[in-house]
Amino acid sequence: MISEIVPTNELKKLDPVFGQLSFDNHEQIVFCNDKDTGLKAIIGIHNTVLGPALGGTRMWKYNSEWDALNDVLRLSRGMTFKSAITGLNLGGGKAVIIGDAKTQKTPELMLRFGEFVHSLSGKYITAEDVGMHTSDMDLVRTVTPYVTGISEEKGGAGNPSPITAYGVFMGMKAAAKYKFGTDILEDKVVYVQGIGNVGESLVEHLSNEGAKVYISDINQDRLEEVRDKYHVDIYGGKNIYAEEMDIYAPCALGATVNDDTIPQLKAKVIAGAANNQLADEQKHGKVLRERGIVYAPDFLINAGGIINVYAELENYGKQEIIRKTENIFNTTLEILSNAETNDVTTHQAALAIAQSKIEARKSEK
Ligand code: NAD
Secondary structure, eight states: OHHHHSOHHHHHHHOTTTTSTTOOSOSEEEEEEETTTTEEEEEEEEEOSSSSEEOOEEEEOOSSHHHHHHHHHHHHHHHHHHHHHHTOSOEEEEEEEESOHHHHOOHHHHHHHHHHHHHTTTSEEBOBOTTOOHHHHHHHHTTOSOBOOOOGGGTSOOOSHHHHHHHHHHHHHHHHHHHHSOOOOTTOEEEEEOOSHHHHHHHHHHHHHTOEEEEEOSOHHHHHHHHHHHTOEEOOSSOGGGSOOSEEEEOSSSOOBSTTTGGGOOOSEEOOSOSOOBSSHHHHHHHHHHTTOEEOOHHHHTTHHHHHHHHHHHTOOHHHHHHHHHHHHHHHHHHHHHHHHHTSOHHHHHHHHHHHHHHHHHHHO
């Protein structure tokens, strides 16, 4: 047997997929390669008990293929729990395309990607994520029906990001109510890290409410644009985590809540749009709880986007989208008090509820 002759650390190298830490009994992982268009993509299907695996496609310049694999595994797993806790009949899936969306995304590449999605016969349904726009989904739609996040002109529900931001705003308000005793964010100091599609829309809600908003991004042009539009402040320092603030809203990429940042954090609440904010959900969830920092679980409060794209499959309209998204406020409050009652982290409390919904459906089958 191979395990008898290969030391454990070597064996890990031989277990690139099932042995990955982020592998969590995923049902299927599809590697898509097309030499002509330069497409290199990975589709992760985590769980389809509640329905087809729906989740966006991210295009990103990963440092390595390992990083891409790790990302898709973490993201697709998150989608399973996001849909479950939101009460949608969807499973969890996600796709990543390896490459720079600004320079390497061509119509040919997107069409080829769409063909790969189509080959899965609806087991995976795609949508937009970082590096993608509704126009990309419109293009994918020409080769497969298994795509959501289509533009309104083409009969879709349009860009999901504003709805995602609204849901995050609802979750943030609930976390504020829990921590500060009021959901009114006027005068609260909020740092929004990443002012892309979702971040900008969140800034709009926050500034309308009179919060004191600081923004940070790696894109200077965006910073100036958003500052001028909403009259908020650009964060000029070097270490956002160490700043005095009420609320930290991570809206760029994941894993910003980690061993390095937690000891420096002065925020009392963490509530943002980014997926997988906790680098290690068990360990870091626990440390936040010990430090009294209220963490609004990411997969719970950033579900507005999936609610929006699900409307395309279930044919419900804007009103129902808003109603479901506003309900994130109640669910977040429930989860936060549930965590306290059961003496677990907020992430664990949310996960347990999502998992119980999946188990219940499984036993019905
Ligand atoms: P986006 O690509 O439009 O915006 C991301 C922004 O983050 C960009 O402006 C980018 O310059 C900035 N950024 C990247 N690295 C940064 C860093 N180190 N520091 C500061 N800023 C940085 O993406 P988006 O659609 O706004 O999504 C933001 C996050 O929310 C992602 O993690 C995404 O997975 C998650 N999310 C998005 C949706 C949605 O509907 N778009 C839904 C659920 C979750």
